[in-house]
Amino acid sequence: MHLVTDAARPAAARFFLTAALLCSAGVQAQTLIDTSAAIGVQNTLLEQQPVPGRLPAVALPSPASPAASATPPAPVPAPSAEAPAAARPVTPLTAEQQAALVEAQASYAAGNYPLARAQYEALIVRNFAHPDPHFGLGLTLYALGDLRGAAFEFGQFVVFAPGRFEGPYNLGVIATREERFAEALRLYQTAAQLAGPSAPPTVRAQVLRALAAEQTRIKDYLGLSETYSALVALNPQSSGDLYRRAQSLYLAERYDEALPATYAALQAQPASLSAALLLADVYMAQGLPDRATRELGAAVARVNSGSERSALLLRKAELxxxxxxxxxxxxxxxxxxxxxxxxxxxxxxxxxxxxxxxxxxxxxxxxxxxxxxxxxxxxxxxxxxxxxxxxxYARARNAVALTLKLKPDAAITARMQYVQGVVAYRQGRSAEALALLRASAQVAPSGEALLWLGLSQYALGDYAAAATTLGESVRLSPTPLARQNLASALLATARYAEAEALARGLVTDGVKNADGWYLLGLAQRAQQRANEARQSFKKAAALGDRRAQDALK
Structure with missing residues (x-):
């Protein structure tokens, strides 16, 4: 399953804990974690991410094989305030049962899962009340694709060993696989609590990374920042975790905390493109664009390649x-x-x-x-x-055709309909222009699109519709051109007083607006105010308007 993200910024997190439970003292048991087989988590938040705020895909966790250990680890108590459920009494394995357990482990390690399943199930018949066979059978059933059976066996493991983190962790993996993400988050949180300070750092890190993946999925950035703070505490030199801690703080809008965290990431890896871009974003979020651009300029000298310098300079250009x-x-x-x-x-x-x-x-x-x-x-x-x-126009039509072949989104498609509509209008194809511009305006009703739609309606003689459309164009973008055309449409529909008011506004805003004076004269003449109209026509004629000159004859 994947978290939906910007495809241009891919990242993945892969995780599964391979673990084994302790057995009774002095008896050989599976080790706590097989680190040689474990698959590490990579970039729960994207490391090479030009602009923070986009999330990577979360990949499906997969299991790895357990290994035997001569000395079982001590159980780790849960540090949380809520104590684990009381364990059922455990019946220790006999020497014969321990030998059978080792054989089942060997079959699993060799990839002979059907045989391992049979061996584990036979051992459970002989000793149901011990967690090790349930754990091994859970891993085996997972490998065979029987998630329901695996979840049942890990559940039995938890019953007999409620203080161990391996059970809730692996149940979390199955929940993730089955897209029960809220449950997976809860299980990973429990596992993180149980994998306390006495657990090996690599184990704690693996559990925390699984938790981080689910927090990323639900965009719990504040919780994610706390998880990465815990990871940084385990490995203060991890530049990736330092960066992701800073990034999660930024995404949580904790800018005051994100700033020192980002500088810590830069100190760990001065040439980090991602940290440099994040630093600029943090300063932008705090209303300091000049500082952001200076930091981007300074980072150009630190990064290692032309492509990285280009990314920084491009971001500077955007700002x-x-x-x-x-x-x-x-x-x-x-x-x-x-x-x-x-x-x-x-x-x-x-x-x-x-x-x-x-x-x-x-x-x-x-x-x-x-x-x-x-x-x-x-x-x-x-x-x-x-x-x-x-x-x-020919090149414009060709570019539109090339654009539409690339299956653009609705906004770009609407823009291309606008271009086609304007070309059609200018070439006298008013009906075609009307259809194209109407389709464009339905998706993206900009003042510009509505202006040309109104002009097309006017050209087809639908003056009332033109007045309505041009009125909406003026509301969205009251440019002089839109206001002039609305005044013309109002005159054509005998709405003279409204046309006069618009025209008067035009000449008030620009006394050298010849079109405005001419329209004002038309509105005044239509209202039987010949002297006023003549004065307006004179002003338009003095500015070179031939229509006004003809009106004065």
Whole structure:
């Protein structure tokens, strides 16, 4: 089972505790954990994650084989306030039964699971009241895919050894496998409590990582930060755990705690790209964008590769985009130079160039991004918009077609319908434009889309619908163009007073707005105020409006 995440940021956690219970003193028993066979947990929170906040997939845990030990470990009492349930009386294994147990373990270790199952079941017939055979049979049944049977045997193990962590841990693994995640979380929490300070650090770490995986799944970031704090206490030099502790604190919005934790991660691994990006995010969360950009710039000198430098510079460009587009463009260009395969850097450069009015350069940048990342519809969609802005209708239609072939999401599809609709309107195909723009506006009702939809309705003679649509366009984005077109639609529907009010607002905002003065004159003339209309037409004519000049004749 997997936690749904951004596919561009994969990570996995694999875990299962292979354990054995102590036997009576002086009798050979399975060891507590077979560390040579155990599969470690990897990156419960993603280590190579450019922007914190995205979660990796949680992979299914799988069991490993137990091994024999000459000296059984001492039982570990639960440190929690709630004492474990009282154990049933345990009947010690006889020497003959111990030998049978060793044979069953050997069969399991050799992968002969049917034989191991038969041997464990025969031993349980002879001594039901000992936990070791139940534990071994549980592992064997798990290996055979009998999860229900395995859960039953681990449950018997817990009955006879309630103070041991192996039972709830392995029951947690089965619960995870069966997608009973809330139960798995509870079982791992119990196992973590039982695997107290006297347990080997590797064992405690494995239990804690299993717990972390479930906390990640439910986005319990505060609990996750506590789990990683416990892991850091076990191994203070683990740069991965230091980073994940800081990241979980950030995700829990404990920014004051996340900041020193992130610096601790950087001190452990100064060249960590993830920690550098996280540090910038922590400063951004505290309202310090300038500090965030400086930290990103400083980290460029610490990381080890051009691709990592490019990632830092690209993040810097993202932070600067709204406040300092020129500096953002410089950072994006630097990111592109550091890694000429970074499609995101080219796309960001294209976006910034377009915003600064450098359309040709923006097109070149987006073309490069589309070449490097040819499965991403966003790059072709951006090109479609740039071609439309330059009245390159054939290229715009081609870019739209390429975008739609890539199966874009609803928002991008709506944007492409908008481009197609505007092209159709400008080429006189008003009915086609109407259908496309209506479909676009239903998904993404922006002021821009509604403006062109209203114009299409007006062109088809549906003035009442045009007035309604243009009114909504003005509500969403009251640009002078939208207000002028709404005034025209209101005039066409004989709503003269409303049209006059809009036109008067236009000339108040801009006394050199020739269209505004002309529309004001039309509204005044329609209301039989010829002298006022003549004055408005004169002002429009003085600004070069030929329609007003004709109206004065």
């Amino acid at each position: 600067l985009t709204q406040t300092d587009p020129r500096s953002a463009l410089q950072a994006a260009s630097d990111a592109r130079r550091e890694d000429t395969r970074n499609a995101g850097a080219f796309a960001r450069e294209g976006e910034l160039l377009a915003g600064l009015g450098e359309r040709a350069a923006a097109i070149a940048a987006y073309r490069r991004a589309a070449h490097l990342d040819d499965k991403n519809p966003r790059h072709q969609a951006a090109l479609a918009g740039l071609y439309l802005a330059g009245n390159e």
